[in-house]
Amino acid sequence: MPAIDDLFRDLRAKQRKALMPFVTAGDPNPEFTERLIGEVVGRGASLCEIGIPYSDPIADGPVIQASYVRALGAGVRLNEILAMLGRVAPKVAAPLVTMVSYAIVYRHGVQKYLDEARQAGLAGLIVPDLPVDEAARLAEQCRAADLSLVQLVTPTTPRERAVRIAAASSGFLYYVSVAGITGERTELPADLVDNVAWLREQTELPICIGFGISRPEHVRLLSPVADGLIVGSAIVRRVAEAAEKPADQVIAEVGDYVASLLAALPA
Amino acid sequence: MPTEPKTAASLPDAEGRFGAFGGRYVPETLVRALDELAIAYDEARRDEAFQKELAELRFNYVGRPSPLYHARRLSEHCGGAQIWLKREDLNHTGSHKINNTLGQALLTMRMGKRRVIAETGAGQHGVATATACARFGLECVVYMGAEDIRRQAPNVFSMKLLGAEVRHVDTGSKTLRDAINDAMRDWMSSVESTHYILGSVVGPHPFPRIVRDFQSVIGQEAIEQSQQRIGRLPDLVVACVGGGSNAAGMFYPFVAETDVPLVGVEAGGRGPTPGDHASPLSYGSPGVLHGSFSYVMQNDDGQTDDVHSISAGLDYPGVGPEHSYWKDSGRVTYTACEDGAALAAFDMLAKTEGILPALESSHAVAKAMELAAERPQSEAIVVCLSGRGDKDAAEIARLREG
Numbered sequence: 001m002p003a004i005d006d007l008f009r010d011l012r013a014k015q016r017k018a019l020m021p022f023v024t025a026g027d028p029n030p031e032f033t034e035r036l037i038g039e040v041v042g043r044g045a046s047l048c049e050i051g052i053p054y055s056d057p058i059a060d061g062p063v064i065q066a067s068y069v070r071a072l073g074a075g076v077r078l079n080e081i082l083a084m085l086g087r088v089a090p091k092v093a094a095p096l097v098t099m100v101s102y103a104i105v106y107r108h109g110v111q112k113y114l115d116e117a118r119q120a121g122l123a124g125l126i127v128p129d130l131p132v133d134e135a136a137r138l139a140e141q142c143r144a145a146d147l148s149l150v151q152l153v154t155p156t157t158p159r160e161r162a163v164r165i166a167a168a169s170s171g172f173l174y175y176v177s178v179a180g181i182t183g184e185r186t187e188l189p190a191d192l193v194d195n196v197a198w199l200r201e202q203t204e205l206p207i208c209i210g211f212g213i214s215r216p217e218h219v220r221l222l223s224p225v226a227d228g229l230i231v232g233s234a235i236v237r238r239v240a241e242a243a244e245k246p247a248d249q250v251i252a253e254v255g256d257y258v259a260s261l262l263a264a265l266p267a
Numbered sequence: 268m269p270t271e272p273k274t275a276a277s278l279p280d281a282e283g284r285f286g287a288f289g290g291r292y293v294p295e296t297l298v299r300a301l302d303e304l305a306i307a308y309d310e311a312r313r314d315e316a317f318q319k320e321l322a323e324l325r326f327n328y329v330g331r332p333s334p335l336y337h338a339r340r341l342s343e344h345c346g347g348a349q350i351w352l353k354r355e356d357l358n359h360t361g362s363h364k365i366n367n368t369l370g371q372a373l374l375t376m377r378m379g380k381r382r383v384i385a386e387t388g389a390g391q392h393g394v395a396t397a398t399a400c401a402r403f404g405l406e407c408v409v410y411m412g413a414e415d416i417r418r419q420a421p422n423v424f425s426m427k428l429l430g431a432e433v434r435h436v437d438t439g440s441k442t443l444r445d446a447i448n449d450a451m452r453d454w455m456s457s458v459e460s461t462h463y464i465l466g467s468v469v470g471p472h473p474f475p476r477i478v479r480d481f482q483s484v485i486g487q488e489a490i491e492q493s494q495q496r497i498g499r500l501p502d503l504v505v506a507c508v509g510g511g512s513n514a515a516g517m518f519y520p521f522v523a524e525t526d527v528p529l530v531g532v533e534a535g536g537r538g539p540t541p542g543d544h545a546s547p548l549s550y551g552s553p554g555v556l557h558g559s560f561s562y563v564m565q566n567d568d569g570q571t572d573d574v575h576s577i578s579a580g581l582d583y584p585g586v587g588p589e590h591s592y593w594k595d596s597g598r599v600t601y602t603a604c605e606d607g608a609a610l611a612a613f614d615m616l617a618k619t620e621g622i623l624p625a626l627e628s629s630h631a632v633a634k635a636m637e638l639a640a641e642r643p644q645s646e647a648i649v650v651c652l653s654g655r656g657d658k659d660a661a662e663i664a665r666l667r668e669g
């Protein structure tokens with residue numbers, strides 16, 4: 001049984017919600033990312049999303065784009081990232097999931113990527129540029145490899161299609177809070193809670209909300225309707241300061257920030 | 268795999284596939300808009316009123332049909348086959364790009380959208396989009412890489428004069444690829460009110476098909492004009508390939524005419540070393556970029572390579588999926604022309620015929636000159652002269668001084 005399924009069964013039994021940080025692999029270097037993953041999981045994150053840097057990310061705003069540019073500019077390669085994840089995965093008590101463009105998965109070799117992900121101890125993947133219509137074969141391969149393939153529903157997704165995506169997704173269903181790109185937002189859409197509540201009635205699959213979430217009040221607003229909340233740009237922005245400050249300090253600051261969001265989850 | 272002309276002509280399939288190529292590799296956020304676009308286009312295509320309006324615009328606004336011109340002095344200089352130029356440079360706004368933007372502007376109106384975004388490399392698609400938007404009263408934002416803003420400055424002024432907002436793109440290589448990234452990101456947030464007028468036969472389904480269809484007027488006219496002027500179909504057809512829209516428009520109507528060889532010319536830049544050229548069909552391999560599966564220049568990790576061409580409109584690491592299909596099926600031959608040969612062709616066409624070609628089109632002219640020299644005078648080569656070169660004059664002068 002994939003590790004993500006275990007996680008959410010456990011959380012649901014305890015009536016708890018997941019906080020899921022997103023970090024960019026290799027920003028500013030793989031060793032830093034390794035420590036950062038340890039830190040956020042140590043603080044209580046339930047799952048960690050690892051962004052694999054990509055040269056042409058369409059769904060990402062300036063903060064995550066810039067982190068990809070820094071990581072690729074420093075010369076990080078996919079093999080190094082997978083090796084780093086292979087070191088950290090057995091040490092942390094949380095499933096790790098890569099957020100990775102299909103351009104990368106395809107070029108590396110789809111089955112090879114899945115085999116190596118599994119070997120590294122990863123729990124699944126999110127492929128943000130592979131809509132459900134193109135994902136059937138990958139979903140099958142993931143199932144065979146005991147990996148989850150998390151698929152996304154957005155505010156522009158028609159309702160029948162959302163139901164179809166939920167049926168095809170595994171691990172959890174990623175609900176994108178806004179029609180737009182990643183990035184911190186002060187205000188979340190007014191109908192977000194209602195839309196997730198509707199989706200909640202269509203599927204047993206855990207639903208996690210991402211894009212724009214950055215503040216404790218967002219966590220308080222959304223945790224009643226979701227199984228988990230994903231926080232990306234707010235963390236990556238703090239890591240961007242790693243070049244100027246000592247790494248220990250940046251890692252501790254991200255840890256404190258994650259703790260502040262965890263504190264806003266229902267006990 | 269040999270081409271079956273009848274089936275090849277009816278591609279893509281419902282999933283937007285040309286054989287293995289094409290498809291839709293985009294964030295879920297864009298899927299509904301792409302579905303709506305596919306439906307709107309399908310209805311428009313069969314709507315007589317739409318076709319009539321487009322035909323009227325082509326005739327009275329663009330100035331179509333564009334002439335098929337026998338370049339006798341250029342042919343004599345090459346000393347072989349006759350070179351005939353399909354004069355897309357004489358269209359309103361100076362290139363083939365207007366064929367697509369008017370069609371897509373009509374679709375924008377049909378879908379009830381009032382805002383348009385576009386990317387541009389050479390600035391020709393930006394100008395053609397700004398023009399169509401002015402003509403229909405649509406708001407227009409054009410994304411353009413900072414390097415291209417520098418080397419295609421005249422077109423930047425034109426876009427502004429036409430009422431468009433030009434947004435500088437400072438990421439990555441600051442060229443066409445980065446402009447497409449930013450246009451797509453804009454569309455991610457604006458998709459409900461905005462249509463993205465993509466400028467070539469690239470991107471997710473249905474763009475490759477829509478752009479090809481709107482550009483196919485080039486090949487349709489060329490077939491008719493060849494029959495009338497040459498008395499038969501040409502012996503060879505040549506077009507330059509950036510994203511591949513002028514080539515697709517020229518080639519598509521010829522695909523079923525299996526006796527006519529088709530040659531696509533990519534930007535060979537400084538040579539075949541990765542980073543020195545923009546020739547994915549000649550030197551790349553299949554992968555995913557900008558929403559479709561096609562030949563692309565990437566490293567082993569799937570990261571897009573930097574590419575180079577003297578011509579901003581060809582300076583792109585990807586290519587339309589139908590070209591990948593035509594390459595693998597053997598229907599079209601693809602080859603690369605280097606910067607120096609393109610510049611020499613630019614000069615020769617200027618001096619022998621009094622025509623300044625766009626640097627993009629100069630790549631096709633260079634290859635046609637080379638092929639003409641090897642063939643008898645009885646043969647006729649039709650070249651797509653996709654645009655005019657006024658935009659390039661200052662950059663060429665700068666390159667020669669430096």
Ligand SMILES: Cc1ncc(COP(=O)(O)O)c(C=O)c1O
Binds near residue numbers: 390466
């Ligand atoms: C005159 C001209 N020809 C060719 C191209 C290349 O585009 P495509 O390959 O889509 O025709 C451009 C693009 O800007 C252009 O301006």
